[in-house]
Amino acid sequence: xxxxxxxxxxxxxxxxxxxxxxxxxxxxxxxxxxxxxxxxxxxxxxxxxxxxxxxxxxxxxxxxxxxxxxxxxxxxxxxxxxxxxxxxxxxxxxxxxxxxxxxxxxxxxxxxxxxxxxxxxxxxxxxxxxxxxxxxxxxxxxxxxxxxxxxxxxxxxxxxxxxxxxxxxxxxxxxxxxxxxxxxxxxxxxxxxxxxxxxxxxxxxxxxxxxxxxxxxxxxxxxxxxxxxxxxxxxxxxxxxxxxxxxxxxxxxxxxxxxxxxxxxxxxxxxxxxxxxxxxxxxxxxxxxxx
Amino acid sequence: xxxxxxxxxxxxxxxxxxxxxxxxxxxxxxxxxxxxxxxxxxxxxxxxxxxxxxxxxxxxxxxxxxxxxxxxxxxxxxxxxxxxxxxxxxxxxxxxxxxxxxxxxxxxxxxxxxxxxxxxxxxxxxxxxxxxxxxxxxxxxxxxxxxxxxxxxxxxxxxxxxxxxxxxxxxxxxxxxxxxxxxxxxxxxxxxxxxxxxxxxxxxxxxxxxxxxxxxxxxxxxxxxxxxxxxxxxxxxxxxxxxxxxxxxxxxxxxxxxxxxxxxxxxxxxxxxxxxxxxxxxxxxxxxxxxxxxxxxxxxxxxxxxxxxxxxxxxxxxxxxxxxxxxxxxxxxxxxxxxxxxxxxxxxxxxxxxxxxxxxxxxxxxxxxxxxxxxxxxxxxxxxxxxxxxxxxxxxxxxxxxxxxxxxxxxxxxxxxxxxxxxxxxxxxxxxxxxxxxxxxxxxxxxxxxxxxxxxxxxxx
Numbered sequence: 009x010x011x012x013x014x015x016x017x018x019x020x021x022x023x024x025x026x027x028x029x030x031x032x033x034x035x036x037x038x039x040x041x042x043x044x045x046x047x048x049x050x051x052x053x054x055x056x057x058x059x060x061x062x063x064x065x066x067x068x069x070x071x072x073x074x075x076x077x078x079x080x081x082x083x084x085x086x087x088x089x090x091x092x093x094x095x096x097x098x099x100x101x102x103x104x105x106x107x108x109x110x111x112x113x114x115x116x117x118x119x120x121x122x123x124x125x126x127x128x129x130x131x132x133x134x135x136x137x138x139x140x141x142x143x144x145x146x147x148x149x150x151x152x153x154x155x156x157x158x159x160x161x162x163x164x165x166x167x168x169x170x171x172x173x174x175x176x177x178x179x180x181x182x183x184x185x186x187x188x189x190x191x192x193x194x195x196x197x198x199x200x201x202x203x204x205x206x207x208x209x210x211x212x213x214x215x216x217x218x219x220x221x222x223x224x225x226x227x228x229x230x231x232x233x234x235x236x237x238x239x240x241x242x243x244x245x246x247x248x249x250x251x252x253x254x255x256x257x258x259x260x261x262x263x264x265x266x267x268x269x270x271x272x273x274x275x276x277x278x279x280x281x282x283x284x285x286x287x288x289x290x291x292x293x294x295x296x297x298x299x
Numbered sequence: 300x301x302x303x304x305x306x307x308x309x310x311x312x313x314x315x316x317x318x319x320x321x322x323x324x325x326x327x328x329x330x331x332x333x334x335x336x337x338x339x340x341x342x343x344x345x346x347x348x349x350x351x352x353x354x355x356x357x358x359x360x361x362x363x364x365x366x367x368x369x370x371x372x373x374x375x376x377x378x379x380x381x382x383x384x385x386x387x388x389x390x391x392x393x394x395x396x397x398x399x400x401x402x403x404x405x406x407x408x409x410x411x412x413x414x415x416x417x418x419x420x421x422x423x424x425x426x427x428x429x430x431x432x433x434x435x436x437x438x439x440x441x442x443x444x445x446x447x448x449x450x451x452x453x454x455x456x457x458x459x460x461x462x463x464x465x466x467x468x469x470x471x472x473x474x475x476x477x478x479x480x481x482x483x484x485x486x487x488x489x490x491x492x493x494x495x496x497x498x499x500x501x502x503x504x505x506x507x508x509x510x511x512x513x514x515x516x517x518x519x520x521x522x523x524x525x526x527x528x529x530x531x532x533x534x535x536x537x538x539x540x541x542x543x544x545x546x547x548x549x550x551x552x553x554x555x556x557x558x559x560x561x562x563x564x565x566x567x568x569x570x571x572x573x574x575x576x577x578x579x580x581x582x583x584x585x586x587x588x589x590x591x592x593x594x595x596x597x598x599x600x601x602x603x604x605x606x607x608x609x610x611x612x613x614x615x616x617x618x619x620x621x622x623x624x625x626x627x628x629x630x631x632x633x634x635x636x637x638x639x640x641x642x643x644x645x646x647x648x649x650x651x652x653x654x655x656x657x658x659x660x661x662x663x664x665x666x667x668x669x670x671x672x673x674x675x676x677x678x679x680x681x682x683x684x685x686x687x688x689x690x691x692x693x694x695x696x697x698x699x700x701x702x703x704x705x706x707x708x709x710x711x712x713x714x715x716x717x718x719x720x721x722x723x724x725x726x727x728x729x730x731x732x733x734x735x736x737x738x739x740x741x742x743x744x745x746x747x748x749x750x751x752x753x754x755x756x757x758x759x760x
Binding site (some may be wrong): 010011014031045050059072140145146161173174176 | 661695697
């Protein structure tokens with residue numbers, strides 16, 4: 009085949025153009041660290057990349073929700089811990105008050121302490137976090153407990169949040185289930201106060217059972233929330249694990265094998281260099297040089 | 300034969316070799332001229348004369364100056380040129396489409412995820428003003444993003460129309476030139492003059508027209524060439540060019556051709572080459588993407604609206620539609636993406652709860668909306684997956700086009716080199732010819748001076 013000057017330069021410039029294009033693509037891969045920078049780089053990978061990215065964003069969202077929920081649960085537990093100590097103190101008072109060696113004045117002193125305890129209990133039951141009442145169900149802008157005798161103004165709703173795909177957990181306890189049903193803790197304290205005021209040791213002693221069932225009610229609620237909390241630990245570690253898997257999946261589809269890319273870059277540079285060298289040589293070889 | 304007639308024989312040698320040097324000179328001058336076909340000198344011996352019973356030659360004569368061409372390779376170049384032209388014309392608009400249907404962190408997919416994120420945040424604090432505003436903001440961003448995509452797609456269509464109008468103007472000029480060249484070639488060749496350079500010009504123009512339109516050329520007996528679109532509509536016949544008209548109608552652009560008494564509208568199937576490439580993107584790829592975006596907007600808006608309007612907002616009212624759109628023809632979803640907008644004006648209008656009365660801690664509607672992300676809302680796929688399939692379809696089209704472009708470009712380079720094999724000018728070859736003719740010229744001159752010496756010798760007798 010006859011090789012003309014035009015076809016030589018055409019082939020060379022085409023080769024240089026192709027080399028440059030390839031080199032540019034490799035540089036892009038190396039600088040972004042990604043093998044897929046636009047959908048045409050690997051159309052088959054677009055679906056997995058986008059759905060994995062979506063999945064990772066969802067997992068991040070679940071992690072945030074889980075963290076926030078655990079935080080809420082810790083706050084609830086802190087308050088319930090105070091209620092427990094308070095009930096222990098009430099029990100001590102009741103035991104002490106049922107002892108017949110106590111004088112009428114002693115009983116009055118104990119009764120005053122019970123009034124204090126009741127005030128504390130009301131404060132805890134009306135606790136607020138970020139402007140929202142903890143124990144009023146959905147009505148978290150409404151003071152849950154008020155009046156004398158104390159009545160519940162909240163709702164019986166449990167707030168649910170999504171902590172993993174399709175899985176929701178309860179993040180609150182209602183004032184009703186904590187303080188009113190089945191054992192009415194406010195009424196129990198009221199009765200204790202009444203018994204102490206009356207100076208009737210037997211009557212005070214009779215309150216011990218309901219104080220005990222009040223404490224049991226709080227313990228039960230704490231263990232319920234504790235279970236949710238420890239379940240959330242599991243959820244969290246599972247979510248983290250899945251996220252790691254998803255990230256590695258994303259990386260498989262999306263990321264450039266950097267060692268490979270760098271090797272290919274040096275190959276591309278070598279072939280370009282060769283093409284450029286040859287281009288510079290071409291015009292030197294001609295019959296014209298020998299005429 | 301006399302010595303004097305020998306002078307004539309010698310002079311014919313000088314003449315033909317000088318002609319050879321002229322032809323070589325012309326070839327060398329055109330070494331870089333696109334479309335130039337190498338010319339060669341055809342020589343033949345002058346008729347012999349009988350002289351006293353001996354047949355004696357009378358020197359050499361130029362029989363013709365030929366143009367070296369290979370009609371097979373030219374035909375292949377035109378055919379391949381049409382495919383190259385088609386792929387090349389698609390490249391720019393497809394790159395634009397690929398950018399619009401992106402997959403990076405500023406894509407629609409990300410906006411969709413952010414929208415659901417906002418609802419999830421709201422579920423943690425359903426009465427929070429900041430969270431409510433965030434939900435509205437993300438809804439707004441999502442709607443704006445879809446609108447922007449539609450605008451960008453329409454701008455791509457406009458760009459294609461502008462380019463088409465320019466291409467057609469250029470094409471009509473080329474068709475007229477081919478028609479003119481046809482008549483020039485026919486009249487020149489009828490008088491026996493070879494029209495080499497006119498034919499080179501015409502071949503080059505035909506190649507350009509094939510690249511633009513996919514037109515096929517047919518040689519006629521009188522040296523003329525006729526050109527037809529792939530659907531058979533004539534573009535050039537004899538010395539007449541059949542121009543294509545550009546009609547701007549209703550925001551789009553139509554191509555028409557008048558053939559005899561009838562005027563017909565041409566669509567993408569009537570063309571090949573660059574015009575087909577552009578019409579394919581304008582009339583097929585972009586409308587499909589637009590339709591899918593409409594379905595996406597329609598599916599998303601309806602699903603969110605259904606849930607949102609079953610909830611209750613912070614004013615104690617039943618939720619209103621979260622998104623609004625205007626659509627209708629030809630499909631119920633047509634036009635939804637271009638008109639999608641978020642309708643809420645006040646954070647209190649976000650319906651986070653779903654009970655009969657408003658309770659600030661009620662987040663149940665938020666959970667229903669975030670749950671939509673995993674529901675198959677359009678053609679058995681989720682909103683995200685539906686977008687993913689649009690993006691991978693475009694990616695596939697772009698990468699296929701890239702491959703076609705690369706392979707047709709390869710083929711073009713090969714074919715052009717093959718054309719050069721026959722028609723190209725090789726400097727080395729021409730230099731050899733130059734030496735050859737120079738030597739021939741020197742020899743003829745030497746012969747003449749020898750005859751001259753002989754005449755002198757004769758004169759001195």
